[in-house]
Amino acid sequence: MAPADIDTSKPHPARLYDWYLGGKDNYPVDEELGRRLTAYAPVIPVMARMNRAFTHRATRWLAEQGIRQFLDIGTGIPTEPNLHQVAQTIAPDARVVYCDNDPVVLSHAQALLNGTPEGALGYVQADARETDRILAEAAEVLDFDRPIGLSLNALLHFLSDEMGAYAVVERLTAALVPGSHLVISHLTPDFHPEEASRKVRDMYKANGLTLDMRDRDRFARFFEGLDLVDPGILAAEEWHPELGEPVAGQENAHSGEYVGVARKA
Structure with a gap:
């Protein structure tokens, strides 16, 4: 039985x-x-793995550039390797704070908080729009006077313009010092027929979920x-592929998302 604070009446x-990644920490409604989405678009699980592979490559790249602090908002349920494991493989002293609004993720925080002795890990349970709270609690682990890698991967397409998606990014990046980086992956309709994108959006909406797949x-x-930073805005699979391993099934698939990494000057 799910804990009382977990809403199993609608998908999260x-x-x-x-579920797309083959995990077990989901409920029948999810x-x-x-199953309905993958029946319509069987490539979705591969797309999810391609997004995750980008997250690993971007984290690896940031660590190689000297970034030693990471704030990952929209963490998701732990699936190894987690972001801190990628970062701490390169920099054992890396400090990472995770944030998510799903109590299921919180219940697995212990798995997220098992890092190297040299580093430090933290977890914030908050909605991405609660930026003041996120920044305040993250500051217990991260030093905001030093550069931070801010990861907003597979998150912002769940926030519409009306929900303040751009304001969230503006408030978070305003708190970062020069030398910090912003990493985003985001679903887009640009690589798929309009009818297919509309069908997927409608399926999410029918289940009480927002899905705003922004164009370039x-x-x-x-x-x-x-x-x-180079190579700019690209499809996920095109961003520094040499930093990771190909995803099984990727050769016949498209990630369906844009990604980008930018530096605050």
């Missing part, structure tokens, strides 16, 4: 993502929507005022 993005111009707005 973190649990859907867990599996039901997942709207995605690029998240990086305003920051300096995009």
Whole structure:
């Protein structure tokens, strides 16, 4: 039985993502929507793995650039290797704070908080729009006077413009010092037929979930005022593929998302 504070009456993005990745920390309502979506678009689980692979590559790249602090918002249910494991493999002293609003993720925080003796880990349970709370609690582990790698992967497409998606990014990046980096992956309709994108959006909406798949111009707005690093805005699978291993099934699939990494000057 689920704990009382977990709403199992409707799917949750973190649990859907867990189901796509073959995890067990989801509920029948998540599996039901997942099966309907993958029946319509069988490539979705591969897309989820491609997104995760990008997260690993971007984290590895940041650590190689000297970033030693990471704030990961929209963490999702732990699946090894987690972000801190990737970062601490390169930099054992890396400090990482995770944030998610799903109590299921909180219940697995112990798995997220098992890192190296040299590093430090923390967890914040909050909605991404609670930026003041996130920043205040993250500051217990991270030093905001030093550069931070801010990861917002597979998160912002669940926040519409009306829900304040751009304001969230602006408030978070305003708290970062120069030398910090912003990492985003985001679903887009640009690589799929309009009818297919509309069908997926409607299936999410019918289950009480927002899905705003932004085009390239709207995605690029998240990086305003920051300096995009090479190779710029691309599909996930095109961003520094040499830093990771190919995903099984990737050769016949498209990630369906834009990604980008930018530096605050």
